[in-house]
Amino acid sequence: EDQVTQSPEALRLQEGESSSLNCSYTVSGLRGLFWYRQDPGKGPEFLFTLYSAGEEKEKERLKATLTKKESFLHITAPKPEDSATYLCAVQSNQAGTALIFGKGTTLSVSS
């Protein structure tokens, strides 16, 4: 069965304090791993897609990396506006078009 586990559940950082969010996955053939950002009262907003181990993608203060078992979302020198819930999802050969989501990591950045 395809599974996605995100850790930690919640993370509090000071502005400028870099850290990483983890997404561990077990799938029957990875077709893609997706990172989304969700603000309170809003729908998830797409950030990145990673397809194969070793791949990295960057956007502003965020960098996503992928290994055969997990993905990391690195946040460098975060700002208060980076506060949100970050969701990880996988698309597998077994699930077809469906995405399997983790429970998310809620990030709070204080100034």
Add this chain to the structure above:
Amino acid sequence: NAGVTQTPKFQVLKTGQSMTLQCAQDMNHEYMSWYRQDPGMGLRLIHYSVGAGITDQGEVPNGYNVSRSTTEDFPLRLLSAAPSQTSVYFCASSRIHANNSPLHFGNGTRLTVT
């Protein structure tokens, strides 16, 4: 460009009532889907469609019906609401022929069943 539009934003129902959650997209996406989001759980797929006239069940389909008569619209029907259906519902769409095209989400409908 509106993207994915969901209505209503909030709804309160009594047990046994029926209602339809509306979803429309203006991106000409073939794939559309409905997810529910509950505290402490990840987004879970209810139903999805790969094109007009084609629908299929996701992980948690019981108590919900869908239809897809046009490319743009994908309504979700609750036939007899139950308190267990209290949740936030998200509609999402994507291209299907582009490999691993990301899902675009609406801003959700918050449903409370009393």
